[in-house]
Amino acid sequence: MDDQSDGQIGPDPSLLLVDDDELFVTRLGRAMEKRGFQPRTALSVTDALRLIGEAAPAFAVIDLRLEDGSGLDVVEALRDAREDARIIVLTGYGAIATAVAAVKMGATDYLAKPADADDVTSALLASGELLPPPPENPMSADRVRWEHIQRVYEQCDRNVSETARRLHMHRRTLQRILAKRGPR
Incomplete structure (x- = not known):
């Protein structure tokens, strides 16, 4: 396995964060930077596709419901641009079915909102053979x-x-x- 899947960031720490909640994506960006990633943020599908076109990141965290479209479009574009990217999708209100579709399209995993930087980091760096630890507060x-x-x-x-x-x-x-x- 490559360096990215064994709990290490690896040689390319580039990270794309896509969410239309500007406060959330800014906070998450700062927290991920402290963990060794080099985050770039996008507030829309359009912005995310532009950033992927400039330089496809090694890691991505993508919200599925964005104001100008679906995060699935971003997942697909990133997977096409960079096969080895580790993509985590964030699901909120009633979007588990969409998250499953995202995983089928090439996302590495999905997390339910609200997810903190520790959850995101664990999911991004989790090995394919090892499941991440169970969540502290699983769904009721x-x-x-x-x-x-x-x-x-x-x-x-x-x-x-x-x-x-x-x-x-x-x-x-x-x-x-x-x-x-x-x-x-």
Whole structure:
């Protein structure tokens, strides 16, 4: 295995951070710099694609939901530009299905928000054979249920009736669940 996958940054510490939350990406950039990375930040798909075109980084942390599009476009562009890049996708509100799609497209792993710099560093440097340690605060059973409902809903093209049929639940019950914010 290469140096990047055994807990070391390796010879190329370049890191691309993509998130439309400017405060978050700035803080994460500073924290990752303290850990030995050389971060560049992008607040949009457009900015990220431009930075990849200039110099494809060895590492990337990409939020999947950006104001001007999907982080999946950034994952795909980076994977095309640099096969050995270690890409971590960040998922937030109901995006586990999208995170799975990102991993299938070439992302190394995904993390649920909020993720701190230690979580990101562990995921970026984790060896392919070794799983990172379990999270300090794993998702609750209610959250896992909610994420599953969101996944099926997305797979049904956001059709409530079809989602309810596939989940064997009443349509109005499903509508009430979807109207609420997900549990933490």
